[in-house]
Amino acid sequence: MAKLKGHNAADIKNRNLSVIIRTIKKAEMISRTELADETGLSNPAVGNLVAELVQLGLVREMGSVNQPVGRSRVLLTLNDESVQVIGIEIARNGVYGVLADMKGTPIATSEKSFAPGSTSDIVLGALYEVIGETFTSTKQRKAPLIGIGIGTPGPVNVEKGKVFEPPNFPGLQNVSLKHIIEERYHAPCYLNDDARTSALGEAWFGAGQDVSSLVFISLGEGIGSGVIFDHHLYEGTHDIAGQIGHFTVEPKGRRCDCGNIGCLETLASIPAIAWRARTSGVVDACDVSDGTVVLRLVDAYHSGEPGARKLFDETLDYIVTAVVSAINSYDPEMVVLGGRLVRTYPEMVDIVRRRVVARCYYHIANDLRIVASQLGPKTSALGAIVLLLQRLLYEPVATLEAAVRW
Ligand SMILES: [Zn+2]
Structure with a gap:
């Protein structure tokens, strides 16, 4: 059981620095007096904390606004260009990297692809190339690099930064990735499951910027998901919380890789849909990819072909069943698909939204927000930078002390 810990003066100061920087981020522009009103801290305390954040380079003054009575007020804002951070997305067919500032604005990108099923030498080689290229870009800008965030196929151990045995990914099996990257680049590295980093990406930069809790579900080759509570990832005791792809939606269904039966992923991932379309004879396409089978199924669904309508409607119902269970489990402000x-x-x-509304508690039906992802296919890399940005906002001094400088 975790020990209860007290707070010494340094802890309290760090907490207050975090409160001030997060309040400035939320407001975008705010004066010292308003900060004192917002946070309940005294004016002198706010003055000292702001001075330290300005000294660290994280906050800057925006000039002053004249008031009808009294002194003009100086507005404060975050200095978005004061730090740099690298976000990496590892996929089964390549690696994508983005160098961004505190606002998530991309400064440089790099990409290397490899054949699915590649060995660890090839996968790690691509990863080093992408990080190497983005590293070169950081040196041109001088601002401290607060670290490297990685979104990778799971399962993972977040604390140890280890990737276990992602299915269909021989190039990344039982790898202590955090340790390898920190040794090689002497920069802090944090990683998480790619669907979870995508959830963070949507929460910070995409569809969920105005909510504090959301469930993100990625429907693709697999079905990944991430749950955000109070702007933070909900990870659970063993880093498996929020695995909506492994909710049972068919009690008499097939056994899944995870050990469970009738998981959403066994019925509604692209390979699963293609398998169901092929075995039921709805789509006659043995020699084409799973993605092409699903495209043909969707076309047939659109044109009202009865077999396609039935199969795709069943698929949507499986997804709806899992979304309703996710809403009943986590009660989020928003679901992002x-x-x-x-x-x-x-x-x-x-x-999906219409069917979910018909199956949810009636008193929440009008509040339900079920929306499409706004960030597209590179969400995970952008979300991976949040693994570092969150640390900056919660432990600004320690994060800057650990940063790489030139
Ligand atoms: Zn499963």
């Missing part, structure tokens, strides 16, 4: 299936057939978001 993303991934290749949603990009293939964006209209499905409206259909």
